[in-house]
Amino acid sequence: MSIRGLLGFMLAQGSWNKDLAHQRAHFMGNEAKIKGVNVLLGPFIGPIGRVVTGGRNWEGFSVDPYLSGTLVHETVSGIQDAGVVTSTKGFVVSDWGAQMSGVASALAGLDVAMPNGAGKWAGNLSLAINNGSVPESRLDDMATRVLASWYKMKQDEDFPAPGYGMPADLTKPHEVVDARNKGAKPTLFDGAAEGHVLVKNSKGALPLDSNRMKLISVFGYSAKAPNYNTPEGADNPWRFPPWTMGLQAANATEVNIGWMGNLSISYTDIAPNGTLVSGGGSGASAQSLISAPFDALISQCREDGTALSWDLESGNPDVNPTSDACIVVGNVWASEGYDRPTLRDEFTDRLIENVASQCANTVVVFHNAGVRLVDSFIDHPNVTAVIFAHLPGQESGKALVSLLYGKTNPSGRLPYTVARDEADYGRVAKPDLTLPGDQYGMFPQSDFTEGVFIDYRHFDARNITPRFEFGFGLSYTTFDYSDLSASTVSDALQPYPTGQVVEGGQEDLWDVVAVVKATITNSGKRDGKEVAQLYLGIPGENTPAKQLRGFEKPLIPAGVTATVRFELTRRDLSVWDVEAQKWLLQKGSYQVFVGRSSRDLPLVGTLTI
Structure with missing residues (x-):
């Protein structure tokens, strides 16, 4: 069992909560250490999320580099605080079977080939060193960097034997090494709850009132737990087994075909066999427990004395006309191995429309491993609430019911x-694909001509109105913003950094040079967490109108006012100078925006450098 799977990366990013990201990572590291796992292959960065239909987007934190970078930092520090090495995906370690050269890989900086160097390095690396193709100093560098991590994490002092708690075959008798920590329970629940994003709430639909709910009707394939959750033996027919790869609710045959690069079949948009708590692939983890929405609703209705009816199979169910609320639970499937066919699916859209045509209070919930379009039904007057639950992990149902009934105030943001x-996403909606016979054959080319203009920066530049903007999310209370201030706090405002090169670049790139403050008042009747977001308009040609450069998530009781403070480093304010090959801090005026989302920014000011 792994906290990584129980609280997915997309869930962590939807929470916009740095403390939760750190806690999640620390429990992951603790579990790994107890089981003798020296290195965790993550977190994932790179251009994850650039292609909107990308099958592995759910493994990363965000398409936005600041949000992703902040949560990656918390993840790395949390895992390494527990004594386990992180391997931020894309650096010094190859992906499985991804090493395409021998000498060139060594000279380019590859230190470790996974799962081995067969066919490339193996004995050939020794040959290359002996004949001078690869300097011996490069081999020393490889070994030094691997061993340096070992010693820095003190794995030579107090660490279980490698793989101590990782049996080769779970279906055979083995010693159980239970790495679960009861102290992780609050993190599991809070992460699941805060990762849900409420994007529509009309007619006072939510929260549900237990005293007024006489009958609730539930529909949709993603409401129940998958029909099985147990490891497969070595004689299973799959190259990529469902339990190991998080495919219990999905079509395992499709995933195994897609993994081998077959682009000629039409893939399914959804996981039709149960609720989703994780996407598919090597980033998934096997579950030891799942609280499904349907199970949690049964418990709540039993407590309240509410009648419950359901049809979790039909796409055109009969709806009891006396239902006080109808809850439709669908999902968005994505997996390593292939990309999503579309950003919506007709079956779920029709299901929602069919239920809404018979029920005046229809609440829609998606367990989504990526972006999901909603315009076919979002304006239906009977669709009163919509929640993107993302991938909530084992506490999925418990968290959802707590939000539906107002025990927890929604605080997730897109x-x-x-x-x-x-x-509207432009050329990056789908991947660049070529088929055999085309110029590049099986090696599609992406030229990144869009530059940094993806997601909200693309929508701003093209003046495209989104359905729901980056950073958006509703609450059961209201927050008012006031008293913006922005000022420099350092005299070291020369154009280029002058510090020594350390991990992350020149050390003074991370000096705080400016501070932005704002006041937030909870003007509603419920306590709640607000995600205050700071965006900057950095001067220069071909720069986005605004870019995320800070976020804080304070808990503010009803009627109380709080101050949020954003510290801006030299790096936050700089642009890359291609001629100087350094980060440049420009003189001039920087626009400052603070508010609730990338398009709801009531506070506007100027920072002068």
Whole structure:
């Protein structure tokens, strides 16, 4: 069992909560250490999320580099605080079977080939060193960097034997090494709850009132737990087994075909066999427990004396006309191995429309491993509430019911933009694909001509109105913003950094040079957490109108006022100078925006450098 799977990366990013990201990571590191796992292959960065239909987007934190970078920092520090090495995906370690050269890989800086160097390095690396193709100093560098991590994490002092708690075959008798920590329970629940994003709430639909709910009707394939949750033996027919790869609710045959690069079949948009707590692939983890929405609703209705009816199979169910609320639970499937076919699916859209045509209070919930378009039903007057639950982990149902009934106040925010139409994303809506016979054959080319203009920066530059903007999310209370201030706090405002090169670049790139403050008042009747977001308009040609450069998530009781403070480093304010090959801090005026989302920014000011 792993906290990584129980609280997915997308869930962590939807929470916009740095403390939760750190806690999640620390429990992951603790579990790994107890089981003798020296290195965790993550977190994932790179251009994750650039292609909107990307099958592995759910493994990363966000398409936005600041949000992603902040949560990656918390993840790395949390895991390494527990004594386990992180391998931020994309650096010094190859992906499985991804090493495509021998000498060139060594000279380019590859230190470790996974799962081995067969066919490339193996004995050939020794040959290359002996004949001078690879300097011996490069081999020393490889070994030094691997061993340096070992010693820095003190794994030579107090660490279990490698793989101590990782049996090769779980279906065979083995010693159980239970790495679960009861102290992780609050993190599991809070992470699941805060990762849900409420994007529509009309007619006072939510929270549900237990005293007024006489009958609730539930529909949709993602409400119940998958029909099985147990490891497969070595004689299973799959190259990528469902339990190991998080495919219990999905079509395992499709995933195994897709993994081998077959682009000629039409893949399913959803996981039709149960609720989603994780996407599919090597980033998934096997579950030891799942609280499904349907199970949690049964418990709540039993406590309240509410009648419950359901149809979790039909796409056109009969709806009891006396239902006080109808809850439709669908999902968005994505997996390593292939990309999503679309950003919506007709079956779920029709299901929602069919229920809404018979029920005046229809609440829609998506367990989504990526962006999901909603314009086919979002304006239906009977669709009163919509929640993007993302991938909530084992506490999925418990967290959802707590939110539906107002025991927990929604505080999640979208870590991506939801468009009105797929075409609004431009050329990055789908991957660059070529088929055999084309110029590049099996090696599609992406030239990144869009530059940094993806997601909200693309929508701003093209003046496209999204359905739900980056950073958006509703609460059961209201927050008012006031008293913006922005000022420099350092005299070291020369154009280029002058510090020594350390991990992360020149050390003074991370000096705080400016501070922005704002006041937030909870003007509603419920306590709640607000995600205050800071965006900057950095001067220069071909720069986005605004870019995220800070976020804080204070808990503010009803009627109370709080001050949020954003510290801006030299790096936050700089642009890359291609001629000087340094980060440049420009003189001039920087626009400052603070508010609730990338398009709801009531406070506007100027910072002068």
